[in-house]
Amino acid sequence: MLTEGAAAAALRRLREAQARDGSPSLERRREALLSLRRLVTAEAEGFAAAISEDFGGRSWHETMISEVGVVVAAIDHALARLHRWSRPERVFVGWRFWPARALVLKQPLGIVGVIAPWNYPVQLALSPLVGALAAGCRVVLKPSEHTPRTAEAICAAVARHLDRDLVAAVAGGPELAAEMSGLAFDKLLFTGSSATGRRVLRAAADTLTPVVLELGGKSPAIIDPSADLKRAAADIVAGKLLNAGQTCVAPDYVLLPRATMPAFVEAAKAAAARMRPDPSGSDATAVCRSADRERLKRLVAGLDLVPLLPTAEPRGTSPCLVIDPPQDGELMSEEIFGPVLPLVPYDDPEEVFDHLNLRPAPLALYWFGRDRSRLTTVLARTRSGGVAVNDTVLQVAVEGLPFGGLGESGVGAYHGRAGFDAFTHRRSVFLQSPLSGARLLRPPYGRLAERAISAMVGGRVR
Template sequence: MSTNDNTPDQLRASFDRLKSAWRADRPTLEQRRADLVRLRERLSARKQEMCEAIDQDFGHRARHETLLGEAGVVLSEIDHTLAKLRHWARPERRKAGWKLWPAKAEIRFVPLGVVGIISPWNYPVNLALAPLAAAIAAGNHVFLKPSEHTPRTAEFLRSLLAEVFAETRVAVALGGAELSAAFSSLPFDHLFFTGSTAVGRKVMAAAAQNLTPVTLELGGKSPAIIGETADLGPAAARIVTGKLFNAGQTCIAPDYVLVPESKRDAFITLMKQEVANRYPVKGRLDDYTSIINATQHERLNHLLADAAARGCAVIPLLDGSLDARSPDTRSRDRLMPPTLVVDPDGQSAVMAEEIFGPILPVISYASIDRAIDYVLDRDRPLALYCFGQDQSEIEAILSRVVAGGVCINDTLYQFGCNDLPFGGVGASGMGHYHGRDGFLTFSKAMPVVRKYDPAPSDLVKPPYRGIADWVIRFLSR
């Protein structure tokens, strides 16, 4: 397993080893299945170690959120892939058409070669291993670059993958931002990136130099629209779940809520009650995750300071519970209390960028059309959440808003559906993965036509007179 590839030359050497090995011995379907089985076994066996590594990187990560959001997602994705892979890999029959008769047509799904995966810090195992599993299922070799912001988890991934794969099958590059730039410039057969929109633009520009196709899993401001007929209690509870899982450090977390003017204050009250019920113990918030590092913590505090300076109501949802310190103080200084920002204007910093933390703007609207227009005036979101019992209102939203994925009357669940594609649109990304769509992303759908005698081309050739002239005029009529 390649480690500490700190120079472009070392990166290139690792890439060349992967490429040469793939050309010499492409993984068979049985090998791919065996690899996925071993990956599942080793990840399952080392879940406790995984939790500890992520906890150390975050300072504090709620253990159950790690189990569910990291191991649970990856193991489920591997199980789904193992159950369906033989079917996905079969050639797909197509119709050749009578003009090509006699002939047969099919699509073969062939591996691309060596794919690069750049994974982020917020779900450092999930967002590394889920795309890796898809790439392995499709028959590729993989070069993984984990985030430098979670170094202990990156080492865990390196060690885990070394137990499953030879270094000529899967390699791991450890390093910082400069290494990521060099990594993006390698001539991969496909490059898969998860991270911010700003970095995604740089990755795409670097990949373009080699005409490397890219999948960009980005983020943006994902809205939750509460309709007039929504049941506010369940809506508030489910928005709290989506927003505070991993302390809001989730690309599909609700980024802001649009709520009818008449229901705004009641919604705020329900949000406060829901948070208090979930985190009742002062001083020991074991179930509440810390912000990943001081830079992100400072950025979030700046968003709140800007909102307050603009006269917005800034409402903490935990009545001082975060002032106390747990016995383990290594990360409690990076706790960010769940906070609402009420009716910020469009120029507020909290509305200018993806929040990626436990801050939730609550914006009141006069009509559902105004709410939809508010969403349409911004970049297309990675996720859209709709709450309501009026199907015509829900359909009005779905018919006008284009989003990466939608969940109705809940949050986050669209990510966990193995049989649905996951991916953004526009500024929130391009391309898909999960399930069969991940297999297709890392495959070439290669058309194959098998021709039999007689062949019309034996007749359609110069000189274009007589039978050749008649056949051409018949085929082009």
């Protein structure tokens, strides 16, 4: 007899609750979101301690801002708009169907699976719950095994604070993620690498489970000749230093005018020194996994490096710039996911488009400059999941903006209204009137039907 896996057991239990109780009411959804908010605020310090232990050092401030603060803001945004998002939409049927009516009902998809990553282990586990619970879905959540203490803390917190008939958190390794990928969820959200995302998509295809994939890629920062170079350097360094570069929308490399390279290097070093006056202090975040530390050292081996901070750490795991790396090397083909920032010079702004459009669409694109006509051209001639102008990373925290990739950087989007929509079925309802004129267009056809047809097609047909 086959043993039921943890994810399958959780899915079965939630399906039983769905069959017994039906979809959660609007009031129950509100209470679920408020319970999630209480969970995040009550467990914030415990989460911060667990993440720091898992990472081998993680800034408390970064955790509070990028994990706890982001989730609380998402919940508050949804609570304030839930009634409006959930309202049925009236649809104009057109004169041909008068006096019939039509509307679109917003109904929950059902049971959602969430497979979360390790780099923001709380935010990227709990943020998807906001849209799913707002939409009236039930959720099976798997935190990342690469941050085991945080995963344990999340599972315990979910059991303490959330309705067990709405959310189940299950802990486990790659085998559990593989199990979830093959289950018949009503939707599956995965955040992680493109390689793993492909495996999830293949497994989900067997059950025709729709997916949202948040994957990443090499997000460029473009410095236009019109840019304020010092400000651009500071904003790019801030985005790169956040979470030691272990952010899916971190600026992955910089495209900049060749003549500005020396000035940019000095501005970046000055910005890093201001932000990290004590490189080994409490606000320092470590590269989390030993495999990633080794990979980063391999990526920068033999390249022209400029340390951003004075440190005894091996290069690659501490912040550094890479000057004009080979375009066919691993550094410029893999997502870096660490505190390494390549600088790629260009001589003509047209080279920027040649560079970007020969590569997969990134999750984010950053543009720095003051020439609005050039910005318009960049937006028209490039593709990316999202764009930030004269800053980095902050676009992800704007709940009114959908967050998602394009092509290899992802499938689908969530956050804010986009998150509600991602887990909602828009059910079409057509309401016929007893006085329906459409019945005149049924056989046997006569002169009246022919007149109606003439009116429909815009002229006499016989």
